[in-house]
Amino acid sequence: MAEVTTGRGPMRIGELAERAGVSVRSLRYYEEQGLLASVRSASGQRHYTEAQVARVLFIQRLYAAGLSSRTIVELLPCVDAPSEEHALDALDRMAQERARLDAHITELAQTRDALDEVMAGARKALAVLREQPNPAVEPSNREPSREATPAANAH
Numbered sequence: 001m002a003e004v005t006t007g008r009g010p011m012r013i014g015e016l017a018e019r020a021g022v023s024v025r026s027l028r029y030y031e032e033q034g035l036l037a038s039v040r041s042a043s044g045q046r047h048y049t050e051a052q053v054a055r056v057l058f059i060q061r062l063y064a065a066g067l068s069s070r071t072i073v074e075l076l077p078c079v080d081a082p083s084e085e086h087a088l089d090a091l092d093r094m095a096q097e098r099a100r101l102d103a104h105i106t107e108l109a110q111t112r113d114a115l116d117e118v119m120a121g122a123r124k125a126l127a128v129l130r131e132q133p134n135p136a137v138e139p140s141n142r143e144p145s146r147e148a149t150p151a152a153n154a155h
Contacts (some may be wrong), residue, residue: 010047013038020056027056033069035059035076055079065096066101 017024030036031046036055038046058079062072071093078090 005017010039011039011052013046013048013051016048016052016056017052020060022056022060029069030056034073061090065095065097071097 011019013024013027017027020027025048027036031038036048036052036059038048041047057071062075067075074093075090078086
């Protein structure tokens with residue numbers, strides 16, 4: 001990897017972190033995962049190229065899209081060595097991830113619906129309790145919070 005400079009010498013890890021808006025720890029993790037490479041100086045300091053700012057931003061976009069480090073590593077040949085084959089492989093892998101996300105969304109919606117049923121049962125039980133006189137306990141006028149109702153959370 002050729003060392004491209006920013007006019008002040010090789011870009012060190014702190015500068016790359018600042019310019020890409022990530023932590024130094026994240027950059028070290030990216031290196032561990034094979035997502036990012038650096039050239040080491042004689043004293044062991046990491047040096048980066050200007051192009052790696054854009055690479056880190058791209059990695060961040062992939063993470064934000066819900067992809068794991070392992071999946072991102074599988075997609076990088078499309079970036080590092082563009083070809084029709086790599087592009088098709090990347091699209092296929094992203095379609096697999098999208099299907100996984102769709103299944104997870106369906107599962108979450110079913111879980112939410114089950115919770116709504118439990119909450120409806122709890123509301124019915126509360127209504128029954130309120131209808132029964134209990135001289136030892138003052139009745140509460142408190143209503144369940146709106147945030148806890150399915151109608152308030154409907155999309």
